[in-house]
Amino acid sequence: MSILQFFSRKGSAPVARDRLQILLAHERAVGGQNDLVGVLREEILAVIAKHVPVEPDNVRVKMERGEAISTLEVEVDIPSQAKVRVALSA
C-alpha cells in the first residue's frame, strides 16, 4: 500500500451499513414467507422444461438485488435438436 493510499483509505463500516440496509430491506419484504424470486425461478424453469429437455447443468440463474429493483436472469441452453422437435410438434 502506498502512502497516498494509506491516507486516502476510507473505513469499511459505511460499506457494511449500506450492504446491510439493502439486504435487510429485501429480507423483510419477503418476511419469511414465499421468496418471490425463488418461486419465479422454479416456475420459469418448469415452463421451459415442459417444451424442451432442460439439463440442470445448462441452466444459469443470476440475481442482482438492488435498492429499487432486482433482476433475475435465467439463461438456459437449449440443444438445437430440441428446437427442431418443438417446431415439429407445434
Next chain:
Amino acid sequence: MAKVLVVTSGKGGVGKTTSTAALGAALAQTGQNVAVVDFDVGLRNLDLVMGAERRVVYDLINVTQGDAKLSQALIRDKRIDTLHLLPASQTRDKDALTEEGVAKVMEELRAKFDWVICDSPAGIERGAWLAMRHADVAVVVTNPEVSSVRDSDRIIGLLDSKTLKAERGERMDKHLLLTRYETGRAERGEMLKVDDVLEILSIPLLGIIPESEEVLRASNLGTPVTLSNPNSAPAKAYADAAKRLMGESVTMMVPQNKRSFFGMLFGRKAA
C-alpha cells in the same frame, strides 16, 4: 409479578451466555430473585460461565419430564443468595425438550422468581423458539458486524411472530445489547457505529458493552463479569443495562477504550 426475559441473537458466539450471566448477577445483586435458565440442550455452557459446572445434578429436561422437582434442579449461586441456575442437559437429545414441558417449568419459575432469564441457543430452530416462547422481554445481543446484525434482524422478526405474546396480539418488548464494541474503531470508520446498528434494527438500546479482556477473564474464572471485576468497563455497562431493565433511566455511556501513549503509537489498546 415475574418477568421472563430471553437473551437471544440468532448468530452464535456474540455473547448471549456471557450477557445472561452478567445481567442475571447484576439483577440479583440489587436484591431481585433471579433464575437463569440454559436452553442450549446438548451444548450447555451457562453452568461453566457461572462457575457451577461441578454442581449440576438435575437439569431442565429432568424437570420437564418429571424426573426431578424444580427445587432439586435449581443451583443456588455461592456468591449471591438470590441468583439461581437451571442448567440444560448435556447428554440428552435436543428433541427431548417439549413445548408442554417448557410451559410447565416456566409457570413454576414465574411463581418463584422476580426474573427468569432464558439463555437461548444460537440458530432459529426449535431450541431458540422454545427459549423465546414465554418471554415478556427480549434482549437481542448483537456485535457491530454484518452477519450478526443480519441474524439479529431475523430474530427480531421471529420475536414479533412466534412468541406467545405476539400470538396474543401483544407487542414484544425488545432491546438491543451491543457487545464487543470498540469506540475507536467505530470512529475511524472501521466498525459499524452504535447509530448504524440502531438505525438498521430500529429497536431501543439497552446497553453498549465494550470489547474487553475482562470478559474472557471472567469466563476463565467462572464468575459473571459483573462480579469478577465490578469496576471494569464491561461490568459497569452490564450493571447499567440491568438497571434499565428494572425501569430506571440511566444515561447511556459510549465506552471509551483507553489508549496509552505507546498504544496510540503502535495501535494497541492499553490493558
